[in-house]
Amino acid sequence: MKPDIKPNDIEREHTNLCSRRRFVGGMATGIIAASATPVLGQQGNSRQTLDQTAKQNPVTQYPRPPFRRQSQDWPGLAGKMTPRPDHGETSYEGNGRLAGRKALITGGDSGIGRAAAIAYAREGADVAINYLPAEEPDAIEVIQLIREAERKAVALPGDIRDENFCKQLVADAVRELGGLDILVNNAAKQHSVNSILDLTTEQFDATFKTNLYAMFWITKAALPHFTAGASIINTSSVQAYNPSENLLDYAQTKAAIVSFTKSLAKQLGEKGIRVNAVAPGPVWTPLQVSGGQPPSALESFGENTPMGRPGQPAELAAVYVTLASQESSYASGQVYGVSGGSGNP
Numbered sequence: 524m525k526p527d528i529k530p531n532d533i534e535r536e537h538t539n540l541c542s543r544r545r546f547v548g549g550m551a552t553g554i555i556a557a558s559a560t561p562v563l564g565q566q567g568n569s570r571q572t573l574d575q576t577a578k579q580n581p582v583t584q585y586p587r588p589p590f591r592r593q594s595q596d597w598p599g600l601a602g603k604m605t606p607r608p609d610h611g612e613t614s615y616e617g618n619g620r621l622a623g624r625k626a627l628i629t630g631g632d633s634g635i636g637r638a639a640a641i642a643y644a645r646e647g648a649d650v651a652i653n654y655l656p657a658e659e660p661d662a663i664e665v666i667q668l669i670r671e672a673e674r675k676a677v678a679l680p681g682d683i684r685d686e687n688f689c690k691q692l693v694a695d696a697v698r699e700l701g702g703l704d705i706l707v708n709n710a711a712k713q714h715s716v717n718s719i720l721d722l723t724t725e726q727f728d729a730t731f732k733t734n735l736y737a738m739f740w741i742t743k744a745a746l747p748h749f750t751a752g753a754s755i756i757n758t759s760s761v762q763a764y765n766p767s768e769n770l771l772d773y774a775q776t777k778a779a780i781v782s783f784t785k786s787l788a789k790q791l792g793e794k795g796i797r798v799n800a801v802a803p804g805p806v807w808t809p810l811q812v813s814g815g816q817p818p819s820a821l822e823s824f825g826e827n828t829p830m831g832r833p834g835q836p837a838e839l840a841a842v843y844v845t846l847a848s849q850e851s852s853y854a855s856g857q858v859y860g861v862s863g864g865s866g867n868p
Contacts, residue, residue, distance in 0.1 A: 524558075524746040524782070526751075530703060530837045531774075532640070533865075534663030536842065543652040548651060549734060550726065550755070554576055556715045557789060558714040560852075564848050564858075565736065569835035569850070571742040581830060582830050582831060582832070585654075585661055585832060585833075585834075585838075586606050586610065586807075586832065587825075587826070587831055587832040587833050588822060588823045588824060588825060588826040588831075588832065589822045589823060590605070590606075590822055590823075590824060591605050592816050592818050592819065592821060592822055593605060593685030593812050593818065593821060594812055594813070594814075594818045595761070595809065596692070597712075597714070597810060597813040597814050597815065598655050598657060598658055598813055599809030599810070599812050600631075600660055600661050600809055601632075601634065601637070601661050601808070601809050602632065602660055602661055602664070602808065603634035604752075604807070604812055605835040606807075607768075608626060608634065608807045608808060608835055608836055609672070609835040609836065609837045609841050610633075610637045610638040610641055610835075610836045610837055610840075610858060611638050611641050611642060611837035612641065613667060614694050614837060615638075615641055615642050615645055615837065616645065616839065617642065617644075617645030617647065617672070618646065619646060619647045620646040620647070620848045620850070621643055621646035621647050621648040621705070621844065621847060621848060622646070622648075622737070623647060623648075624643070624646065624647070624648040624649070624704055624705055624847070625649050625651075625696075625700040625701065625702050625704055625705065625706075626640075626643050626648050626649070626650050626651070626653075626700075626706070626707065626847070627650075627651045627653070627679075627692075627693065627696040627703055627705070627706050627707070627741075628640050628643070628650065628651070628653070628707040629652075629654075629683060629707065629708055629709050629710035629737070629741065630653070630654065630708070630710030630711065630758075630801060631651075631652025631653060631654060631655045631662070631707075632652060632654035632658040632659075632662035632665055633654075633661045633759075633808060633809050634659065634709075634806065634808030634809060634810060634836050634837075635709055635758060635801075635803065635806060635808065635815060635836050635839050636652065636707065636709040636758075637652075637661070637665050637771040637836060638654070638712065638837050638840040638843070639707055639709065639839075639843040639844075640652050640668075640669060640743075640837035641663050641665070641669070641840070642648075642670075642796045642840035642841070642844050643667050643705070643843075643844065643847070644668065644669040644674040644676070645672045646844055646848075647674070648674060648705065648847075649674050649675035649676075649700050649701075650669050650674060650675070650676060650677070651677035651678075651679055651695075651699060651700055652665055652666070652676075652677070652678060652679065652698040653674075653679045653681065653692055653710065653719045653731065654678075654680055654710075655680065655681075656680045656681075658680075659680065660803030661809075662678055662680070663678075665676050675700065676736060677695075677699040677700060678698065679692055679695055679696060679699075681709055682715070683732075683737035683740075684729065684732035684733055684737065685734070685762040686736070686740050689740035689741045689744060690740065690744045691738055692741065692744075693741060693748070694743035695745070697748050701845075702748065703745055703748045703749065703753075704749060704750070704753040704754070705754050705755075705756070705847045706742065706743060706745050706753075706754065706755045706756070707755075707756045707757075707758070707843065708742065708755070708756070708757045708758065708780075709732050709757075709758040710731060710733060710737065711758065711773075711776075711810060712729055712733035712734060712773070713730070713745060713770060713773045713810050713814070713815040713816060714726055714730070714772075714773070714814040715769045715770060715814060715816055715817055715820075716771065716772075717769050718736060718766070719771055722771060726772065727772050730772040730776060731775075731776055731805050732772055732773070733778070734773070734776035734780070735776050735779055735780070735783075738757060738780065738783065739783075742755060744834055746791075746796075747863055749796050750795075751794060751795030751796065752795060752796075752849070753796045753797075754796070754797045754798075754799070754802065754847045754851075755787070755791075755796065755797070756798075756799055756801065756843055756846050756847060757780050757783065757798070757799075757801075758780070758782075758785050758801055758803070759777045759780040759781050759784070759800045759801065759802040759858060760774075760776040760802055760803060761774075761803065761805075761860065761862045761865055761867045762777045762778075762865040763777040763780065763781050763802060763804055763867075763868075764778075764868055765867055766778075766864070769817075771800065773815075773856075774851060775812070779800075780797075780800060780808045781800060781802070781838070781858055781868075784791075784798050784799060784800040784856065784858065785856045785858075788845065788855040788857075789856065791833065791855075792856075796854065797846075797851065797852075797854065797855040798855055799846045799851070799854060799855060799857045799858070799859065800857070800859070801839065801842055801843065801857070801858070801859050801860075801861060802858050802859065802860045802861070802862070802867060802868050803834060803835040803860075803861050803862060804825075804827040804828055804833075804860075804862025804863050804867075805834065805862075805863070805867050806833055806834040806836060806839070807824070807825070807833045807834070807835055807836070808836060809828065811824060825863070827863030828862065828863035828864055828865055829863060829865065830863040831850040832863070832866055833863075834861060834862075834863055837862065839861050842859055842861055846859070
């Protein structure tokens with residue numbers, strides 16, 4: 524399947540966006556040294572950029588419940604959420620930690636995948652993002668942000684529930700980027716269903732195809748292109764350890780991702796290819812407002828964490844950078860939790 528947006532189309536359509544910027548400055552290494560982030564207004568998209576070095580209270584750093592009741596058709600768009608998620612657009616500063624790397628990120632249009640794409644580009648990597656065609660408005664913004672970081676951006680829309688597309692996705696990424704050494708399996712499907720009696724085979728199959736089969740197909744296709752020093756990062760979830768009753772199918776896939784990560788890390792250890800996973804807690808992304816949670820639950824989303832709020836995608840960016848970088852050369856088969864104090868994994 525060929526991409527349906529072209530670089531020239533994006534450039535023509537977005538010449539009125541902000542001028543190219545160079546992102547400079549230092550960033551402390553290590554997972555807990557996440558870049559500073561802006562505060563989002565509780566209503567609307569207003570932003571106030573904070574001092575990058577200022578110590579902040581993480582409890583009040585980002586919006587807290589109650590949120591406005593809202594819903595979108597699946598798969599949803601970050602640009603239509605209230606408040607709009609923070610992916611690090613105005614805050615993440617790179618320092619060359621991934622210079623010369625070539626990354627493929629599924630679900631790179633919004634949420635955690637978008638935060639990783641922005642951070643990777645500002646750390647010096649060329650980035651290809653996959654997303655569904657319906658998510659193109661979000662994806663166009665990401666492509667522009669990658670280019671503003673003066674890195675190559677590749678848009679590869681398509682449905683990863685199809686094995687043949689997954690194979691083509693990797694082939695296209697390798698061709699357009701000139702190689703591949705970072706793979707982030709991040710795209711996911713989540714839909715709330717209160718009872719197993721109402722969980723259809725169609726939904727069960729779609730969740731497993733998106734969250735597990737695609738990870739298997741894409742990773743298998745990517746491995747022949749990897750050399751020692753390459754990194755695979757899979758997105759699991761706190762649901763793997765503390766599953767919710769309304770996410771029966773989704774929680775199963777996230778638990779399987781943990782096992783997939785640990786098993787594959789043992790297979791690839793001697794080849795010098797690292798495999799790790801990230802297990803986020805509740806994070807404010809389109810996944811939640813497009814069926815991942817009932818609209819009524821969104822009003823209090825994240826309030827049960829010790830910090831009393833959901834995470835923002837930007838708060839996970841440094842984890843994905845560190846796991847992809849040479850700083851984590853001895854980390855493989857690990858699962859890193861970012862869950863607002865919930866203690867999992």
